Amino acid sequence: xxxxxxxxxxxxxxxxxxxxxxxxxxxxxxxxxxxxxxxxxxxxxxxxxxxxxxxxxxxxxxxxxxxxxxxxxxxxxxxxxxxxxxxxxxxxxxxxxxxxxxxxxxxxxxxxxxxxxxxxxxxxxxxxxxxxxxxxxxxxxxxxxxxxxxxxxxxxxxxxxxxxxxxxxxxxxxxxxxxxxxxxxxxxxxxxxxxxxxxxxxxxxxxxxxxxxxxxxxxxxxxxxxxxxxxxxxxxxxxxxxxxxxxxxxxxxxxxxxxxxxxxxxxxxxxxxxxxxxxxxxxxxxxxxxxxxxxxxxxxxxxxxxxxxxxxxxxxxxxxxxxxxxxxxxxxxxxxxxxxxxxxxxxxxxxxxxxxxxxxxxxxxxxxxxxxxxxxxxxxxxxxxxxxxxxxxxxxxxxxxxxxxxxxxxxxxxxxxxxxxxxxxxxxxxxxxxxxxxxxxxxxxxxxxxxxxxxxxxxxxxxxxxxxxxxxxxxxxxxxxxxxxxxxxxxxxxxxxxxxxxxxxxxxxxxxxxxxxxxxxxxxxxxxxxxxxxxxxxxxxxxxxxxxxxxxxxxxxxxxxxxxxxxxxxxxxxxxxxxxxxxxxxxxxxxxxxxxxxxxxxxxxxxxxxxxxxxxxxxxxxxxxxxxxxxxxxxxxxxxxxxxxxxxxxxxxxxxxxxxxxxxxxxxxxxxxxxxxxxxxxxxxxxxxxxxxxxxxxxxxxxxxxxxxxxxxxxxxxxxxxxxxxxxxxxxxxxxxxxxxxxxxxxxxxxxxxxxxxxxxxxxxxxxxxxxxxxxxxxxxxxxxx
Amino acid sequence: xxxxxxxxxxxxxxxxxxxxxxxxxxxxxxxxxxxxxxxxxxxxxxxxxxxxxxxxxxxxxxxxxxxxxxxxxxxxxxxxxxxxxxxxxxxxxxxxxxxxxxxxxxxxxxxxxxxxxxxxxxxxxxxxxxxxxxxxxxx
Numbered sequence: 063x064x065x066x067x068x069x070x071x072x073x074x075x076x077x078x079x080x081x082x083x084x085x086x087x088x089x090x091x092x093x094x095x096x097x098x099x100x101x102x103x104x105x106x107x108x109x110x111x112x113x114x115x116x117x118x119x120x121x122x123x124x125x126x127x128x129x130x131x132x133x134x135x136x137x138x139x140x141x142x143x144x145x146x147x148x149x150x151x152x153x154x155x156x157x158x159x160x161x162x163x164x165x166x167x168x169x170x171x172x173x174x175x176x177x178x179x180x181x182x183x184x185x186x187x188x189x190x191x192x193x194x195x196x197x198x199x200x201x202x203x204x205x206x207x208x209x210x211x212x213x214x215x216x217x218x219x220x221x222x223x224x225x226x227x228x229x230x231x232x233x234x235x236x237x238x239x240x241x242x243x244x245x246x247x248x249x250x251x252x253x254x255x256x257x258x259x260x261x262x263x264x265x266x267x268x269x270x271x272x273x274x275x276x277x278x279x280x281x282x283x284x285x286x287x288x289x290x291x292x293x294x295x296x297x298x299x300x301x302x303x304x305x306x307x308x309x310x311x312x313x314x315x316x317x318x319x320x321x322x323x324x325x326x327x328x329x330x331x332x333x334x335x336x337x338x339x340x341x342x343x344x345x346x347x348x349x350x351x352x353x354x355x356x357x358x359x360x361x362x363x364x365x366x367x368x369x370x371x372x373x374x375x376x377x378x379x380x381x382x383x384x385x386x387x388x389x390x391x392x393x394x395x396x397x398x399x400x401x402x403x404x405x406x407x408x409x410x411x412x413x414x415x416x417x418x419x420x421x422x423x424x425x426x427x428x429x430x431x432x433x434x435x436x437x438x439x440x441x442x443x444x445x446x447x448x449x450x451x452x453x454x455x456x457x458x459x460x461x462x463x464x465x466x467x468x469x470x471x472x473x474x475x476x477x478x479x480x481x482x483x484x485x486x487x488x489x490x491x492x493x494x495x496x497x498x499x500x501x502x503x504x505x506x507x508x509x510x511x512x513x514x515x516x517x518x519x520x521x522x523x524x525x526x527x528x529x530x531x532x533x534x535x536x537x538x539x540x541x542x543x544x545x546x547x548x549x550x551x552x553x554x555x556x557x558x559x560x561x562x563x564x565x566x567x568x569x570x571x572x573x574x575x576x577x578x579x580x581x582x583x584x585x586x587x588x589x590x591x592x593x594x595x596x597x598x599x600x601x602x603x604x605x606x607x608x609x610x611x612x613x614x615x616x617x618x619x620x621x622x623x624x625x626x627x628x629x630x631x632x633x634x635x636x637x638x639x640x641x642x643x644x645x646x647x648x649x650x651x652x653x654x655x656x657x658x659x660x661x662x663x664x665x666x667x668x669x670x671x672x673x674x675x676x677x678x679x680x681x682x683x684x685x686x687x688x689x690x691x692x693x694x695x696x697x698x699x700x701x702x703x704x705x706x707x708x709x710x711x712x713x714x715x716x717x718x719x720x721x722x723x724x725x726x727x728x729x730x731x732x733x734x735x736x737x738x739x740x741x742x743x744x745x746x747x748x749x750x751x752x753x754x755x756x757x758x759x760x761x762x763x764x765x766x767x768x769x770x771x772x773x774x775x776x777x778x779x780x781x782x783x784x785x786x787x788x789x790x791x792x793x794x795x796x797x798x799x800x801x802x803x804x805x806x807x808x809x810x811x812x813x814x815x816x817x818x819x820x821x822x823x824x825x826x827x828x829x830x831x832x833x834x835x836x837x838x839x840x841x842x843x844x845x846x847x848x
Numbered sequence: 849x850x851x852x853x854x855x856x857x858x859x860x861x862x863x864x865x866x867x868x869x870x871x872x873x874x875x876x877x878x879x880x881x882x883x884x885x886x887x888x889x890x891x892x893x894x895x896x897x898x899x900x901x902x903x904x905x906x907x908x909x910x911x912x913x914x915x916x917x918x919x920x921x922x923x924x925x926x927x928x929x930x931x932x933x934x935x936x937x938x939x940x941x942x943x944x945x946x947x948x949x950x951x952x953x954x955x956x957x958x959x960x961x962x963x964x965x966x967x968x969x970x971x972x973x974x975x976x977x978x979x980x981x982x983x984x985x986x987x
Contacts, residue, residue, distance in 0.1 A: 724974065727899075728977065728978060799877065810929060810940070813970070
């Protein structure tokens with residue numbers, strides 16, 4: 063097979079894995095993880111083949127036509143940026159699959175979990191390799207949907223359901239912003255592929271729509287990457303099982319927004335708007351996230367808020383526009399994926415093996431879990447930016463980029479040092495506090511984790527060390543191609559692990575020292591931040607609830623106003639509108655028909671049939687009870703059917719006969735169900751307006767029919783059907799041939815409607831009065847009262 | 849329904865009407881008729897049977913749930929369209945074959961399958977409404 067077909071296969075592979083996962087888990091239990099990990103492993107192997115070319119700075123594109131008429135293709139773009147992401151997603155994904163094998167061992171829905179994780183992996187892979195805009199958007203929303211499934215995995219808990227819905231609304235809604243932004247970019251540039259868009263940077267930046275496109279794209283990226291003030295869904299997403307938090311909410315999905323910004327940097331970046339908005343939001347997110355992390359005591363929540371802070375740092379670096387800021391962002395992104403994934407899994411191990419994850423209720427675990435302790439320390443060293451881990455190189459590069467002496471550099475350097483110092487403190491609070499000190503009694507007796515659990519974090523932590531020690535190779539294979547792809551021009555990353563005396567090292571040292579102070583004073587810091595938060599007393603999380611509650615209240619109010627629940631009100635409204643359209647529109651535009659023309663010699667039998675129709679109508683109006691009225695309506699219908707028959711439309715007549723029969727039967731049955739009084743007791747005050755509306759509708763329809771039949775008849779279609787019905791559709795009955803052949807797709811739609819209508823009526827009929835759910839059931843006020 | 853005559857006649861009447869509905873369905877391509885009309889005739893037949901002998905009897909007689917019949921019809925109609933795609937012509941293009949059964953050439957087509965689908969949808973959807981109304985109406 064050629065490379066394109068194999069790449070397509072590799073992109074489809076996670077979804078195949080998702081299909082077989084439940085079955086495999088039923089057969090092999092939690093050991094299915096070993097088999098399922100082969101899927102991401104195969105993806106890593108496939109994409110590794112692009113490595114030599116991409117390292118040389120080449121861009122590999124390929125794909126298939128998808129909707130050629132709209133110039134939409136299923137195509138991929140593999141360069142330094144997307145390849146790094148692919149390897150992170152599939153590589154960490156493989157470790158996460160193994161880890162969840164151990165973490166959810168014996169869980170009755172473990173197969174489903176594997177399935178969701180693999181589906182998410184496939185969506186994320188598709189997102190980062192997408193070349194076409196539409197494909198990017200589709201996979202973007204798919205990651206939102208799969209993340210919804212994963213966060214709400216433990217769906218019996220209300221908190222999990224709320225968090226899942228919140229994440230879906232925030233990130234899925236952001237996806238719509240992204241779609242709008244992409245459509246603007248498409249309109250301005252005229253291309254639908256990212257690889258072609260790179261040549262349109264100048265046009266984009268000079269377009270009057272630039273700001274609109276930028277804000278919409280940022281709306282998508284900021285919601286996905288949990289930038290302040292859209293960050294609140296990320297800590298709530300910690301309701302998901304820990305493998306999900308480690309994978310989606312630290313290493314991969316939340317980076318999708320950063321990925322998008324990096325991808326569009328050569329096109330949208332470099333403008334004053336870009337360099338103001340990104341550092342502003344990123345910097346705010348960094349400081350707020352890091353401060354909120356110190357406020358928490360739950361291991362996962364602490365890590366979640368530092369993730370938010372790290373994402374802020376990445377957005378800030380992407381937007382700054384300083385030389386080396388892009389390189390720093392590339393390095394930090396890789397370093398963060400490695401250490402945060404490992405730390406989350408460590409937090410999961412601690413939770414799994416001790417039954418507790420509150421940092422104030424853990425201590426002295428080092429003797430029971432020595433291996434976990436070593437892994438945690440290695441990851442925390444990287445997170446703290448300490449020698450000789452990869453985080454150190456990233457931090458050196460960050461400070462190198464920020465070591466200018468202009469005002470802007472100094473401000474952002476201060477922000478970075480403050481944020482990093484806070485994160486330093488949290489890193490060691492997570493990785494050190496539970497393991498040292500006196501042993502604290504935990505719900506479960508602590509012991510070392512099984513291999514499935516420690517393998518993943520151990521490999522990630524080791525990777526964080528080896529990537530730093532072999533920094534030359536790392537830069538050649540990953541950092542340099544990635545930085546070049548983000549900046550849109552060749553950039554070489556050379557930062558080595560060996561410390562150089564200089565401003566960056568001084569800033570690093572300062573960060574570590576301040577971090578140590580924060581760590582030692584963490585309890586006081588926590589109280590301080592908690593007090594500030596209590597003073598503010600409101601946050602975006604509360605705001606989200608208020609928004610949703612307000613939305614529900616608004617729709618309930620609107621529904622109450624529009625839907626009275628009384629059939630006669632609906633009917634009156636509908637018919638008044640019909641009469642209005644039929645009468646007022648022709649009157650305003652002077653489109654009344656000419657007086658009808660009567661043939662002088664209408665045969666007697668036709669007159670008789672028309673008389674029957676009129677008699678039927680009169681009978682309906684004068685009928686003493688409802689049943690007689692229904693049957694009389696049938697008389698009128700049959701008379702009309704006979705007229706159809708006389709004028710050469712046997713199919714129509716035939717159908718009309720059957721419809722009349724059935725409607726009489728069905729109406730009669732409905733009448734018996736409704737238990738109405740047998741006759742009509744409307745007061746005169748209601749009868750008169752009803753009569754007027756009926757008369758107006760009838761008059762309107764009559765006028766419309768006269769008008770339409772007065773228009774000269776265009777026989778093109780009739781001739782076409784008559785000519786071709788027999789010759790190409792092999793049928794003499796033109797009506798039937800039109801229904802089932804010429805316009806078969808219409809009929810398919812119609813019978814689908816018939817079926818759905820049937821289902822709807824069936825469920826309405828089955829509703830018993832007692833089980834009728836009223837609108838009030840969805841009323842938030844009613845819930846509050848209850 | 850109390851009338852003994854009606855109850856005695858209803859099964860025969862219904863069988864005849866269902867037979868007639870199938871006849872109308874099949875002749876539809878060249879003479880007045882077709883899936884929609886045929887389906888309506890069959891529904892009337894079932895409605896009469898239900899009024900005469902009770903809904904339970906009808907449900908037993910048609911064996912499948914009416915909505916399942918409608919679903920099968922929609923499925924058949926869709927398949928009739930999809931066959932064209934498999935034959936690499938646009939969706940819903942009519943395809944004809946003329947196999948010889950006992951020396952008699954029988955024209956078969958995706959169009960006919962489609963019309964049968966229409967028939968089943970109409971029978972299923974409308975009879976399910978009529979039957980459920982009859983069922984609860986007497987309560």
